Amino acid sequence: MDLKEYFSLVFNDYTLRTITLGTAILGAVTGMLGSFAVLRKQSLLGDAISHAALPGIAIAFLITGTKDTNILLLGALVSGLIGTFWIRGIVKKTHLKSDTALGLILSLFFGFGMLLLTFIQKQPNANQAGLDKYLFGQAATLVESDVWLMAIVTGLCVLVLLLFWKEFKILLFDADYTKTLGFNTKTIDILITSFIVLAIVLGLQTVGVVLMSAMLLAPAAAARQWTNSLAKMVFLAAIFGAFSGVFGTAISASQNNLSTGPVIVLVAAVFVVFSFIFSPSRGLLFKQIRFIKNRRDLELNKTLAFMHQIAETHEDISHPHTIKILNNFQGYTKGTLKKLVDKGFVQLQGNMWSLTKLGYTTAANLYNQQTDSNE
Amino acid sequence: MNSAQIEIQLIASLVAVACAIPGTFLVLRKMAMISDAISHSILPGIVVGFFITHDLNSPLLIVLAALTGIITVVLVEYIQKTGLVKEDTAIGLVFPALFSIGVIMIAKNANDVHLDVDAVLLGELAFAPFDRLIIAGTDVGPKALWIIGMILIITLTLLIAFFKELKVSTFDKGLATSLGFSPAIIHYGLMSVSSVTTVGAFDAVGAILVVALMIAPAAAAYLLTKNLKKMLVLSVVFGIFSAVFGYWVAHWLDASIAGSITTVLGLLFLAVYLFAPNKGIIAVLYREKQQQAEVSLITFLLHLKNHSEVEERHVNHLREHINWQKVRAKKVLDLAQKNNMIHIENDVVSLTEKGETFTSKAIDYIITNEDAQIEDMKDDFFLFRG
Numbered sequence: 001m002d003l004k005e006y007f008s009l010v011f012n013d014y015t016l017r018t019i020t021l022g023t024a025i026l027g028a029v030t031g032m033l034g035s036f037a038v039l040r041k042q043s044l045l046g047d048a049i050s051h052a053a054l055p056g057i058a059i060a061f062l063i064t065g066t067k068d069t070n071i072l073l074l075g076a077l078v079s080g081l082i083g084t085f086w087i088r089g090i091v092k093k094t095h096l097k098s099d100t101a102l103g104l105i106l107s108l109f110f111g112f113g114m115l116l117l118t119f120i121q122k123q124p125n126a127n128q129a130g131l132d133k134y135l136f137g138q139a140a141t142l143v144e145s146d147v148w149l150m151a152i153v154t155g156l157c158v159l160v161l162l163l164f165w166k167e168f169k170i171l172l173f174d175a176d177y178t179k180t181l182g183f184n185t186k187t188i189d190i191l192i193t194s195f196i197v198l199a200i201v202l203g204l205q206t207v208g209v210v211l212m213s214a215m216l217l218a219p220a221a222a223a224r225q226w227t228n229s230l231a232k233m234v235f236l237a238a239i240f241g242a243f244s245g246v247f248g249t250a251i252s253a254s255q256n257n258l259s260t261g262p263v264i265v266l267v268a269a270v271f272v273v274f275s276f277i278f279s280p281s282r283g284l285l286f287k288q289i290r291f292i293k294n295r296r297d298l299e300l301n302k303t304l305a306f307m308h309q310i311a312e313t314h315e316d317i318s319h320p321h322t323i324k325i326l327n328n329f330q331g332y333t334k335g336t337l338k339k340l341v342d343k344g345f346v347q348l349q350g351n352m353w354s355l356t357k358l359g360y361t362t363a364a365n366l367y368n369q370q371t372d373s374n375e
Numbered sequence: 376m377n378s379a380q381i382e383i384q385l386i387a388s389l390v391a392v393a394c395a396i397p398g399t400f401l402v403l404r405k406m407a408m409i410s411d412a413i414s415h416s417i418l419p420g421i422v423v424g425f426f427i428t429h430d431l432n433s434p435l436l437i438v439l440a441a442l443t444g445i446i447t448v449v450l451v452e453y454i455q456k457t458g459l460v461k462e463d464t465a466i467g468l469v470f471p472a473l474f475s476i477g478v479i480m481i482a483k484n485a486n487d488v489h490l491d492v493d494a495v496l497l498g499e500l501a502f503a504p505f506d507r508l509i510i511a512g513t514d515v516g517p518k519a520l521w522i523i524g525m526i527l528i529i530t531l532t533l534l535i536a537f538f539k540e541l542k543v544s545t546f547d548k549g550l551a552t553s554l555g556f557s558p559a560i561i562h563y564g565l566m567s568v569s570s571v572t573t574v575g576a577f578d579a580v581g582a583i584l585v586v587a588l589m590i591a592p593a594a595a596a597y598l599l600t601k602n603l604k605k606m607l608v609l610s611v612v613f614g615i616f617s618a619v620f621g622y623w624v625a626h627w628l629d630a631s632i633a634g635s636i637t638t639v640l641g642l643l644f645l646a647v648y649l650f651a652p653n654k655g656i657i658a659v660l661y662r663e664k665q666q667q668a669e670v671s672l673i674t675f676l677l678h679l680k681n682h683s684e685v686e687e688r689h690v691n692h693l694r695e696h697i698n699w700q701k702v703r704a705k706k707v708l709d710l711a712q713k714n715n716m717i718h719i720e721n722d723v724v725s726l727t728e729k730g731e732t733f734t735s736k737a738i739d740y741i742i743t744n745e746d747a748q749i750e751d752m753k754d755d756f757f758l759f760r761g
Contacts, residue, residue: 043464044408051583090648093659096402099463100594103407104644107587111637114583118631136478210415214471221460221468257482262475269472276459284457 015140016253022142022150023245023264026203029154031219031241032161033199035234036192038220039172044099045084045193047213048106049200052083054113054209057134058120069146072134073201080197083109110209137208139249139260150202157195161234168192169230207261218268219244225279244268296336301366303336304345308363311355318360320352379504384622386503386520387636390576391588391614393527396534397569398589399610402597403545408463409566410589412451412470413444414573414582418477420444421574426484437522437574444570445563447473500622500632503579519579526575530568537561542603584633588614591640595647598654617643671707676716676734679726690722 037043053076060075061067083105090101133141161168167188170178179185196216203212223236248264277285303326310321323337337353340346345359355363401407420443424436447469454465503519515521534541544551544561551558569589576585596609621636628635649656682688690708708724711717716730726734 038460038464041461041463043461043467047408047411047467089656093656094598094648094654096594096597097405097407099405099407100402100590100597103411103586103590104594106411107583108591108637108641108644110583111587111634112641113634115625115628115630115634115638118634119628122629211471211475213467214475217464217467218471221464225459258479259482262478262482265471265475266479269468269475272468276454276457282459284459 016249018144018147019139019142019253019260020246020249022147023139023206023249023260024242025147025150025154025245026206027215027219027241027243027245027264027268028238029150029157029241030199030203030215031223031237031239032157032234033192033196034216034218034220034241035223035230035237036168036172037196037216038224039230039233042196043217044102044213045087046196046200046216048087048102049080049084049197050204050209050212051106051113052109053077053080053201053204054110054134055079055116056113057204058113058116061120062116069205070149073204076134076201076204077198079109080201081194084193084197133208134204135208136210136259137204137206137212137261139206139252142206146205153198153202157199160191160195164188164191165231172230207264211261211265214265214268215241215244218265218272222268222271222275225275225282240268240271244271300336300339304340304359304363305366307340307346307353307355308360308366311360311363318347318354318356320349320354323351323353326353380622380626382504382517382520383500383632384619386517386523386579387500387618387622387632388615389520389523389527390580390585391592391618391636392611393523393530393572394576394585394588395592395610395614396530396607397565397572399593399596399603399607400541400545400565401569401589402593403603403606404565407590407594408466409448409451410569410573411586412447412466413566413570414577414585416447416470416473416477417441417443417570417574417577417582418474419480421577422477422480426480437571440574440577441567441570443473444573445567448563448566448570499581500579522575523579526572530572533564533568537564541565545603580636581633584637587637587640588618591637591644592617595644598647598651613640613643668706668710671703672710672716673734673737675707675711676726676730677738679717679724680731680734680738685723688724690719690724 034046037046056075056077056079057072058075059079060072063075064071087098087101087105090096090104091098096104167178167183170181170183171185171188171192175185178188200212200216203215207215219237219241220233222240223233226236227233244264244267248267249260251267252258252260252263275283277283280286306326310325311319326337337346337348340359341348343359345356345362347354347356398407398410401410417440420440421436424433424439428435430436450469451462451465454460454468455462460468504517506518507514508516508518508521540551540556540561543554544556544558548558551561572589573582573585576588580588592610592613593606595613596606599609600606617636617639621639622632624639625632625635647655652658679688686692708717708719711730712719714729715727716733717724718727719725
């Protein structure tokens with residue numbers, strides 16, 4: 001199946017449509033909430049939470065004995081929340097730093113989850129097969145009810161974001177100020193963190209424990225490069241996330257043996273790399289171009305200033321000088337001279353140059369910022 | 376105990392020691408999450424090495440995987456330097472991408488590769504004794520034991536040789552630079568050791584357990600001591616204890632050894648987290664409560680000193696004036712009375728002589744903020760012991 005075939009199938013084939021919709025919605029919701037995680041410098045929280053969710057899945061299965069997705073996800077949610085609040089407890093009450101707390105909870109919960117999973121595997125219960133799909137996720141197991149659940153959670157999340165937009169925004173940028181204004185920062189904080197946990201738990205089935213954190217971060221990190229406005233960033237991150245989901249599903253469906261989760265993550269990574277390089281204001285490419293342009297301008301100005309120094313010693317400012325005397329000067333090249341001529345600052349007569357009136361005044365005011373020679 | 380069991384415990388203990396040493400420094404340098412990133416991103420290195428050698432135990436695999444680990448660190452630092460995103464975001468972006476590449480490489484070549492992502496992530500310690508190292512026809516023990524033993528010896532040599540440098544650069548980068556040690560060399564040295572340890576340990580115990588063994592013993596030790604040497608020793612002890620104990624739990628439950636060692640580590644950390652003498656949660660909460668009571672007491676005494684009028688000092692009035700609840704007001708009143716700071720006559724509270732001097736001293740301290748003022752008060756009061 002190639003890509004073209006895939007896109008014609010998306011609208012007809014039930015499985016493919018479900019998976020595509022599911023990954024798109026998932027990408028959108030994780031992108032939105034990921035923006036907050038990235039801006040709050042809690043990027044790795046997602047990684048810790050997704051790992052911490054594993055024992056919850058195992059315990060939920062041990063208690064109920066069923067593989068009903070909703071019950072397992074409920075277990076994951078509970079254990080993810082416990083992990084999150086333990087992390088906060090460690091950071092707040094001890095001198096251990098947040099990175100240690102994250103790494104601790106991540107590895108300890110995950111190890112405990114693995115213990116339970118291997119324990120379950122040894123149980124004489126035929127129902128247990130397939131629990132380990134939560135490790136790496138299997139988008140193919142998505143059914144319509146899962147997509148509905150995702151859609152409902154996404155809707156709820158959008159609603160809460162709209163309702164508490166002002167609170168979230170102010171807490172994000174100035175937590176102390178928020179407190180002095182009388183907002184209950186703890187509640188807002190718990191609200192946003194809980195939604196992040198919820199989004200992560202939803203994604204476990206699709207991309208799995210290990211790669212979930214990238215779903216949260218990558219769209220947000222990409223979106224951050226294009227805008228300085230929170231609203232635009234959240235919106236862009238949702239779009240990037242949704243597109244990563246769709247493209248990832250398309251690519252993995254068009255090839256054999258390609259699990260969806262890693263492909264989605266790689267597509268999201270491509271978005272990030274593209275944004276890092278090509279974003280107009282922050283991107284590396286344009287930064288480099290601006291850097292080169294500034295250096296050229298500086299060289300041009302240096303040459304002009306040097307000419308001005310020479311011209312100053314003569315009564316007649318447009319007294320011609322040989323080009324040779326410029327040769328020992330650093331900023332001088334044929335190119336800069338030609339540019340100066342083009343700008344009308346300098347006149348050339350054979351081997352001689354002279355400053356024009358315009359060039360002289362520009363050079364004299366070069367450091368006063370009164371000219372617009374930088375344009 | 377048969378010989379395989381002893382060998383498993385020996386391998387697990389050696390891995391625990393080899394992880395605890397770099398782990399201690401990672402925790403102190405606030406780079407704990409780097410170990411998580413390395414443990415995931417070595418996957419493509421292992422896969423490429425496996426494609427070349429078709430042998431999971433080849434030394435080339437370790438070299439390539441360690442190289443990928445270092446590439447991860449360099450990439451994270453490069454992204455961070457561009458200033459486009461923060462460090463934690465950089466970590467969170469790099470390792471899932473590298474891990475995905477590894478998973479996809481395995482998936483695309485699944486037919487001719489006996490390499491399982493689960494095995495990389497989780498390892499299987501139980502099989503380690505069956506992979507023997509045979510030199511000149513004689514069996515000299517499990518391969519994993521030799522690999523991790525070598526890594527441990529290298530780590531220990533480096534630790535002893537560069538202990539001073541490591542210590543200085545961990546606690547004071549500026550001082551280290553001015554003394555002529557390059558923090559960059561030590562940084563990359565530590566990163567290389569961490570990478571090599573992760574790689575050497577992963578196929579015995581899996582990537583996640585490596586992270587747990589690096590961070591958890593060090594974090595628990597950090598809650599118990601502030602001395603670097605003691606911290607190293609403690610984390611090694613914690614590591615070995617959970618390795619051995621974890622093995623027997625796994626034996627009893629018939630479950631994954633790596634998972635059960637991690638669980639034991641988790642319980643150990645939980646116990647330390649709750650009960651550590653000074654830094655544990657219970658100690659911290661108790662201290663906070665104590666301090667709260669003392670602050671209330673001082674507020675109360677200051678109030679008494681400021682008001683000589685009888686109605687201001689009436690027990691019932693105090694309750695509404697300082698806005699305390701009944702229980703709390705009574706507690707503070709009792710505390711003050713027990714310390715002979717006040718006496719109560721007809722429900723009117725007044726300061727005793729001791730209370731007078733104490734309060735004046737407290738005021739002096741609050742105004743001047745000089746420690747000398749409170750030297751002799753420190754015995755009575757927790758709060759001032761800083």
